[in-house]
Amino acid sequence: DTEVTQTPKHLVMGMTNKKSLKCEQHMGHRAMYWYKQKAKKPPELMFVYSYEKLSINESVPSRFSPECPNSSLLNLHLHALQPEDSALYLCASNPGQGIREQFFGPGTRLTVL
Amino acid sequence: AQKITQTQPGMFVQEKEAVTLDCTYDTSDPSYGLFWYKQPSSGEMIFLIYQGSYDQQNATEGRYSLNFQKARKSANLVISASQLGDSAMYFCAMRDGAGNTGKLIFGQGTTLQVKP
16 A cells, blocks of 8 residues: 545535544555645645654644544644635655655645635 | 745646756755655645755656756756646655654745647
Protein backbone atom coordinates (compact mmCIF):
# COMPACT_ATOMS: atom_id res chain seq x y z
CA ASP A 1 0.00 0.00 0.00
CA THR A 2 1.78 3.13 -1.22
CA GLU A 3 -0.80 5.83 -0.80
CA VAL A 4 -2.22 8.36 1.59
CA THR A 5 -6.00 8.36 1.85
CA GLN A 6 -8.22 11.17 3.09
CA THR A 7 -11.88 11.22 4.00
CA PRO A 8 -14.21 12.80 3.26
CA LYS A 9 -13.42 14.17 -0.21
CA HIS A 10 -15.83 17.06 0.26
CA LEU A 11 -17.29 18.56 3.43
CA VAL A 12 -19.77 21.37 3.91
CA MET A 13 -20.33 22.57 7.46
CA GLY A 14 -21.90 25.43 9.33
CA MET A 15 -19.99 27.68 11.70
CA THR A 16 -21.50 25.94 14.75
CA ASN A 17 -20.79 22.40 13.58
CA LYS A 18 -18.11 19.99 14.81
CA LYS A 19 -16.56 17.76 12.19
CA SER A 20 -13.37 15.78 11.65
CA LEU A 21 -11.06 15.12 8.72
CA LYS A 22 -9.29 11.78 8.54
CA CYS A 23 -5.96 10.82 6.99
CA GLU A 24 -4.50 7.33 6.81
CA GLN A 25 -1.28 5.79 5.49
CA HIS A 26 0.09 2.26 5.73
CA MET A 27 3.62 2.86 4.46
CA GLY A 28 5.15 2.83 7.92
CA HIS A 29 5.90 6.54 7.68
CA ARG A 30 6.58 8.18 11.02
CA ALA A 31 5.99 11.82 10.08
CA MET A 32 2.57 13.15 9.08
CA TYR A 33 1.50 16.64 8.08
CA TRP A 34 -1.59 18.81 7.67
CA TYR A 35 -1.56 21.58 5.08
CA LYS A 36 -4.18 24.18 4.21
CA GLN A 37 -4.39 25.40 0.61
CA LYS A 38 -6.48 28.28 -0.72
CA ALA A 39 -7.31 28.44 -4.43
CA LYS A 40 -4.31 29.18 -6.68
CA LYS A 41 -1.98 29.47 -3.66
CA PRO A 42 0.72 27.14 -2.36
CA PRO A 43 -0.01 24.79 0.53
CA GLU A 44 0.59 26.26 3.97
CA LEU A 45 1.85 23.98 6.70
CA MET A 46 -0.43 23.69 9.74
CA PHE A 47 0.87 20.81 11.87
CA VAL A 48 3.62 18.19 11.88
CA TYR A 49 3.50 14.96 13.83
CA SER A 50 6.72 13.03 14.27
CA TYR A 51 6.54 9.57 15.83
CA GLU A 52 2.95 10.30 16.91
CA LYS A 53 3.92 13.45 18.79
CA LEU A 54 3.07 16.98 17.73
CA SER A 55 6.36 18.59 16.72
CA ILE A 56 5.24 21.70 14.86
CA ASN A 57 2.15 23.88 15.23
CA GLU A 58 2.38 26.82 12.84
CA SER A 59 0.36 29.13 15.12
CA VAL A 60 -2.89 27.59 13.95
CA PRO A 61 -6.09 28.84 15.66
CA SER A 62 -7.46 26.51 18.34
CA ARG A 63 -10.61 25.85 16.33
CA PHE A 64 -8.38 23.36 14.48
CA SER A 65 -7.33 20.48 16.72
CA PRO A 66 -5.04 17.73 15.40
CA GLU A 67 -4.85 14.22 16.77
CA CYS A 68 -2.60 11.27 15.97
CA PRO A 69 -4.13 8.16 17.59
CA ASN A 70 -1.51 5.83 16.06
CA SER A 71 1.29 5.83 13.53
CA SER A 72 -1.06 5.26 10.59
CA LEU A 73 -3.82 7.70 11.38
CA LEU A 74 -4.05 11.49 11.58
CA ASN A 75 -7.21 13.42 12.36
CA LEU A 76 -8.06 17.10 12.19
CA HIS A 77 -10.96 18.09 14.41
CA LEU A 78 -12.87 21.19 13.37
CA HIS A 79 -15.05 23.35 15.61
CA ALA A 80 -16.56 26.81 15.24
CA LEU A 81 -14.89 27.46 11.91
CA GLN A 82 -15.19 30.67 9.93
CA PRO A 83 -16.05 31.04 6.22
CA GLU A 84 -12.42 32.03 5.55
CA ASP A 85 -11.38 28.55 6.69
CA SER A 86 -12.90 27.18 3.48
CA ALA A 87 -9.99 25.57 1.61
CA LEU A 88 -8.44 22.33 0.43
CA TYR A 89 -6.92 20.45 3.37
CA LEU A 90 -4.06 18.19 2.40
CA CYS A 91 -2.48 15.45 4.46
CA ALA A 92 1.03 14.17 3.75
CA SER A 93 3.44 11.62 5.14
CA ASN A 94 7.19 11.07 5.10
CA PRO A 95 9.39 8.19 6.29
CA GLY A 96 10.36 10.34 9.24
CA GLN A 97 13.96 11.22 8.72
CA GLY A 98 13.08 14.35 6.78
CA ILE A 99 14.36 12.49 3.78
CA ARG A 100 13.13 12.88 0.26
CA GLU A 101 9.60 13.57 -0.75
CA GLN A 102 6.38 13.85 1.16
CA PHE A 103 3.53 11.71 -0.11
CA PHE A 104 0.29 13.66 -0.33
CA GLY A 105 -3.29 12.51 -0.08
CA PRO A 106 -6.01 13.72 -2.46
CA GLY A 107 -7.24 16.32 0.00
CA THR A 108 -10.57 17.29 1.53
CA ARG A 109 -12.38 20.29 0.05
CA LEU A 110 -13.96 22.09 2.98
CA THR A 111 -16.69 24.71 2.66
CA VAL A 112 -17.79 26.63 5.75
CA LEU A 113 -21.15 28.35 5.43
CA ALA B 1 15.35 32.76 6.07
CA GLN B 2 14.64 30.20 3.41
CA LYS B 3 12.69 31.29 0.37
CA ILE B 4 11.47 29.81 -2.92
CA THR B 5 10.58 32.03 -5.88
CA GLN B 6 8.64 31.07 -9.00
CA THR B 7 8.36 34.12 -11.26
CA GLN B 8 6.08 32.65 -13.94
CA PRO B 9 2.43 32.72 -12.84
CA GLY B 10 1.34 31.09 -16.11
CA MET B 11 2.95 29.35 -19.06
CA PHE B 12 1.72 27.98 -22.39
CA VAL B 13 3.40 25.24 -24.41
CA GLN B 14 2.50 23.45 -27.59
CA GLU B 15 1.89 19.73 -27.31
CA LYS B 16 5.07 17.65 -27.93
CA GLU B 17 7.37 20.62 -27.26
CA ALA B 18 9.64 21.06 -24.25
CA VAL B 19 9.02 23.66 -21.55
CA THR B 20 11.10 25.04 -18.68
CA LEU B 21 9.55 26.18 -15.42
CA ASP B 22 11.74 28.50 -13.38
CA CYS B 23 12.55 28.22 -9.69
CA THR B 24 15.10 30.09 -7.59
CA TYR B 25 15.78 29.55 -3.93
CA ASP B 26 17.59 31.16 -1.06
CA THR B 27 19.07 29.42 1.94
CA SER B 28 22.16 29.63 4.09
CA ASP B 29 21.97 25.94 4.99
CA PRO B 30 24.52 23.85 3.04
CA SER B 31 22.25 20.80 3.20
CA TYR B 32 18.87 21.08 1.54
CA GLY B 33 16.54 19.29 -0.82
CA LEU B 34 14.59 20.67 -3.74
CA PHE B 35 11.34 19.20 -5.04
CA TRP B 36 8.86 19.70 -7.82
CA TYR B 37 5.21 18.78 -7.40
CA LYS B 38 2.37 18.76 -9.93
CA GLN B 39 -1.15 19.63 -8.85
CA PRO B 40 -3.94 18.93 -11.36
CA SER B 41 -7.34 20.52 -10.92
CA SER B 42 -8.39 17.48 -8.88
CA GLY B 43 -6.17 18.80 -6.08
CA GLU B 44 -3.76 15.98 -5.34
CA MET B 45 -0.09 16.95 -5.06
CA ILE B 46 1.96 14.59 -7.21
CA PHE B 47 5.69 14.30 -6.56
CA LEU B 48 7.74 14.66 -9.75
CA ILE B 49 11.42 14.97 -9.00
CA TYR B 50 13.97 15.57 -6.23
CA GLN B 51 17.44 17.15 -6.14
CA GLY B 52 19.71 17.07 -3.12
CA SER B 53 22.15 19.89 -2.53
CA TYR B 54 25.12 17.50 -2.62
CA ASP B 55 23.99 15.57 -5.68
CA GLN B 56 26.63 15.79 -8.39
CA GLN B 57 24.30 15.16 -11.29
CA ASN B 58 21.03 16.76 -12.32
CA ALA B 59 18.03 14.63 -11.42
CA THR B 60 15.94 13.01 -14.15
CA GLU B 61 12.66 11.09 -13.96
CA GLY B 62 11.26 10.06 -17.31
CA ARG B 63 10.19 13.21 -19.17
CA TYR B 64 11.12 15.40 -16.20
CA SER B 65 14.60 16.74 -15.57
CA LEU B 66 15.86 19.28 -13.11
CA ASN B 67 18.39 21.87 -14.26
CA PHE B 68 20.24 22.44 -10.99
CA GLN B 69 22.62 25.40 -10.95
CA LYS B 70 23.88 25.63 -7.41
CA ALA B 71 25.92 28.81 -7.80
CA ARG B 72 22.89 30.61 -9.24
CA LYS B 73 20.57 28.98 -6.69
CA SER B 74 18.21 27.85 -9.38
CA ALA B 75 16.38 24.54 -9.85
CA ASN B 76 14.38 24.76 -13.06
CA LEU B 77 12.07 21.94 -14.13
CA VAL B 78 12.27 20.84 -17.76
CA ILE B 79 9.37 18.85 -19.18
CA SER B 80 10.16 17.25 -22.52
CA ALA B 81 7.57 16.23 -25.13
CA SER B 82 4.66 17.95 -23.38
CA GLN B 83 1.35 16.12 -23.23
CA LEU B 84 -2.17 17.47 -22.70
CA GLY B 85 -2.20 15.74 -19.32
CA ASP B 86 0.70 17.92 -18.20
CA SER B 87 -1.69 20.88 -17.87
CA ALA B 88 -1.65 21.62 -14.15
CA MET B 89 -0.17 23.84 -11.48
CA TYR B 90 3.49 23.15 -10.68
CA PHE B 91 5.12 23.93 -7.35
CA CYS B 92 8.80 24.12 -6.54
CA ALA B 93 9.58 23.38 -2.90
CA MET B 94 12.55 23.22 -0.58
CA ARG B 95 12.96 21.07 2.48
CA ASP B 96 13.77 22.98 5.58
CA GLY B 97 17.28 21.87 6.47
CA ALA B 98 16.77 22.28 10.21
CA GLY B 99 15.98 19.07 12.05
CA ASN B 100 14.20 16.07 10.64
CA THR B 101 10.65 17.31 10.39
CA GLY B 102 10.79 17.47 6.61
CA LYS B 103 8.94 20.77 6.56
CA LEU B 104 8.49 21.97 2.97
CA ILE B 105 8.58 25.58 1.85
CA PHE B 106 6.67 26.11 -1.40
CA GLY B 107 6.94 28.68 -4.16
CA GLN B 108 3.84 30.46 -5.47
CA GLY B 109 3.40 28.01 -8.31
CA THR B 110 3.24 28.14 -12.11
CA THR B 111 0.12 27.20 -14.07
CA LEU B 112 1.06 25.31 -17.21
CA GLN B 113 -1.35 24.93 -20.10
CA VAL B 114 -0.52 22.56 -22.93
CA LYS B 115 -2.11 23.46 -26.27
CA PRO B 116 -3.11 20.73 -28.75
